[in-house]
Amino acid sequence: MNGNAERWSDLGTRLGSGAAMVAIGIAGIWFGGHVFHGLVAVICGLMVWELVRMLSPDQPSLALQLGGVSAFAVLLATYLPPLYAVPLLAAAVLVGLGRVKRYAPVYLVFSGLLLLAGWGMAHVRDDLGFGWMVWLVLVVVVTDVAGYFAGRMIGGPKFWPAVSPKKTWAGTSAGWVAAALVGLGFGIGSGALGALVLASVLLSFASQLGDIAESAIKRKVGVKDSSTLIPGHGGLLDRFDGMLGAALALLVLEVAFGFPWSVL
Incomplete structure (x- = not known):
């Protein structure tokens, strides 16, 4: 009985947080355009911040810097054609390559895919x-x-x-x-x-x-x-x-x- 209760102990919290995320996501998708671009950019920036904090916990200021650079790059890339957007995203990733002290290859691959995915989501809403x-x-x-x-x-x-x-x-x-x-x-x-x-x-x-x-x-x-x-x-x-x-x-x-x- 206790094991079953523990298995579902986080359900209420998950549902509450999930409902809030769904509401924000629906609003962003519905409005599209600048609203959705901004939402995607903020999310990508925060995810890069989280990634750098995990990989190099002793560099909190670097995590903030790379998160900000990433958010700006994704936001700008949403207004550019692929020929310019992809190199811009790559440049944003390379800014941190020599500065992330631990797990630099992991940072390079995962952050690159993360920013590309964020730009891709904006592309889906805008063009598809x-x-x-x-x-x-x-x-x-x-x-x-x-x-x-x-x-x-x-x-x-x-x-x-x-x-x-x-x-x-x-x-x-x-x-x-x-x-x-x-x-x-x-x-x-x-x-x-x-x-x-x-x-x-x-x-x-x-x-x-x-x-x-x-x-x-x-x-x-x-x-x-x-x-x-x-x-x-x-x-x-x-x-x-x-x-x-x-x-x-x-x-x-x-x-x-x-x-x-x-x-x-």
């Missing part, structure tokens, strides 16, 4: 439209929610215990099924139903890989959460790691396979 942005968010959200409940209710074998000890095969599979249902709902009546269901599952898996990558960094540096900014959830990296993975996967689908298809 409101519908595709909602689809992307729903795929990530249902993957996380289904995985959380299935993992805690069913349990069973761990997906990758050495890196993410809480993630189970039951939760992982439930996330794929939930994402497929989102793709089904968005694709009904279109000629790309099967492709959209498959794309939803692929983005679901990419979001899980984003979560695993962030978990690997935390285990490497010996921290439980990236920060304490969000009660019940840890930090922004803990909450948005899945979105980063999914946004990057969506960019790959767009470049390699001509996404989006005629659905929304």
